[in-house]
Amino acid sequence: MVNENRFASILVVEDDSTQAIILKKLLKDQNFTFYFADNGTRALDIIYEERPDLVLCDWVMPGISGIDVCKEIKSNPKLASTIFILLTGKNSVDDQVFGLEAGADDFLNKPVEKSQLLARIHAGLRQKQLYNQLQVTNKILKETQAQLIQTQKMSSLSRIVAGIAHEINNPANFIYGNIQYLQEYFQEILEVIELFCGEYDKLPPHIEELLGEIDLEYLKQDLPNILASMKTGTQRISNIVASLKSFSGLDEADIKSVDLNKCLDNTLSLLEHQLQEKNIDVMRQYEELPAIKCHFRNINQALMHLFSNAIDAIEMKQGLVSEFRGKITVQTSVLSEEKLKISIIDNGTGVLPEAFENIFDPFFTTKPIGSGTGLGLSVTYRIIQRHGGMLSCNSFPDAGAEFVVMLPIRTV
Ligand SMILES: Nc1ncnc2c1ncn2[C@@H]1O[C@H](COP(=O)(O)OP(=O)(O)OP(=O)(O)O)[C@@H](O)[C@H]1O
Ligand SMILES: [Mg+2]
Missing domain, CATH: 1.10.287 (Helix Hairpins)
Known part of the structure; x- marks a missing residue:
């Protein structure tokens, strides 16, 4: 199996109906998901739609040959990891070199024996599994590298x-x-x-x-x-x-034990005037929170930045849609004994997709010159990070954005 949650999938491509029946017989009772195609065009359709883990493909076929199918999938970065086994009556060294150069991973000579067929399929699937693991590791490494940078x-x-x-x-x-x-x-x-x-x-x-x-x-x-x-x-x-x-981090003083629900209320009350003036409703969905020890001024400042951004995004939306009523939902919850969550959801413009990568960078702003310094989110990110927490964003273009603050609960 390639993926622990599902059976590996295999596409068998054979134009000769007798050969196809033989292959089906040999593969009967195997725990794989099978697809069958009797020509190259159909095979490519299935490959694009179903993304099988392994393709077992006849070399010589009318129209698109097995080699052509192989070349096409190996030249597509999204499909290149598909294991490709060429099924062929050609067994000269030149033929094999030709097939390998086209990107095939393995060969099977006709007539095929069951034990050999299954052994090659399993070997191919192991290779595919290693490739998948490598991709996951690579992704983790890249993320770690980006974080370090x-x-x-x-x-x-x-x-x-x-x-x-x-x-x-x-x-x-x-x-x-x-x-x-x-x-x-x-x-x-x-x-x-x-x-x-x-x-x-x-x-x-x-x-x-x-x-x-x-x-x-x-x-x-x-x-x-x-x-x-x-x-x-x-x-x-x-x-x-x-x-x-x-x-x-110059303002490191002022450590205090606070109730974050109160901090949220205080910050919102400072913005009350703006919220009313701009027709923005606030929904508070608070869970009772344990008091946490923090640099409360900084935390207040972080919350203020998040609310100000939400107001700005709603105001922008109001500029696009007349009579638009803004809404900010504030949720707090205790996730575990160690962690709590604050979520600030607005129904503004959502973060622009082209800006998403950069919003936490200092001095990054999409606002007109003079109205935004681009420091709000980077400051907020740093404040939350210094408290051992995490700030993340989910954006729903045209429907709004959610900023999620995770903070560790420190006993006082
Ligand atoms: N709630 C939100 N909805 C949509 N976009 C947002 C939201 N919050 C932040 N952004 C995007 O992230 C960018 C950076 O935000 P940040 O708070 O760092 O700076 P700013 O708001 O532009 O300026 P400043 O906060 O310094 O006045 C914004 O310009 C905006 O494009
Ligand atoms: Mg801001």
Whole structure:
């Protein structure tokens, strides 16, 4: 058997009806799933539809020959692992070399003996099984390699990011902190100017001229706007720095024992205004959870990123479908004594298929410039990973996305 859950499947291709009857007799009572074809075209149809594990095929047939069938399946990467045994009356060395070069795995000379036929089939199926195992191992190896590269990439990036965050933080705080003083000083200077102007019925011409040039009235109106946008800008820098810090693990303090259902509620209450404004319903399907010890600020931040993304995806959908009502379902459950699960499901656009591979990469965003930094999911991924958990995504294009957080339960 090739697969433990099913019998191996074998396609027998023979155009000669007498030979076909003989083969069927020889193979009777064997625990395989059989398909039979009496020409090359039919054989190829069955191969594409049923994907048999092994093909036992006559060489000489009218139309598409056994060699042609063999060449076609061996040149198709999806079928190339099918074991191909050529059944032939040709037994010269040249013929065998020709057959092997076409990709055949084995030969059987006619007339065929039962014991030999079965022995070759079993040998072929063992080969197929080894090939399948190799493929599985290869896949695991590739995944492990990708994970290692990702971890390595993330850890070097963390160091750089921590440095950048530190460098940006100081000047940004400096600007932010001084805006308030700037506002006050400006107000005071303005008062002085107004007081001074009020003292004279007529100002000296050069002062009148200067006041006209600088357009004092406009300046009085515009400066508060400039200061306000500077404040917003620096606030945005601080938010980015906060994200960068937690991405790089700088905020390791604040370990606390928390009820994650409460964390979810707190985060949702911060977003309440947005949710209402954007016509988004929230369904809470909570199971009682044990308190877990975690960096609660970071966990809150991670949840906030996931909810913000869900809101963004719904908003995008609303831009495409009028009167669309958004829905976010939040589920929590205890999976075992060691593990709990949080699932955040939205009915937004779903993750774009071409973006799926990259969504956890730092700075990857599909949002317009200025509205997304592309840090949300990478920060969230790191936070969950640092807690010994896993973050994964299931996307249902056009129907929404689900982000699943698995966390270990640590006893307090
Ligand atoms: N719930 C979701 N539905 C659909 N796509 C999503 C969802 N969550 C994330 N994505 C996709 O993953 C990308 C990366 O998300 P991420 O949170 O890292 O960055 P962002 O939301 O674009 O920007 P930021 O979070 O920094 O404001 C998004 O641009 C979006 O394409
Ligand atoms: Mg985001």
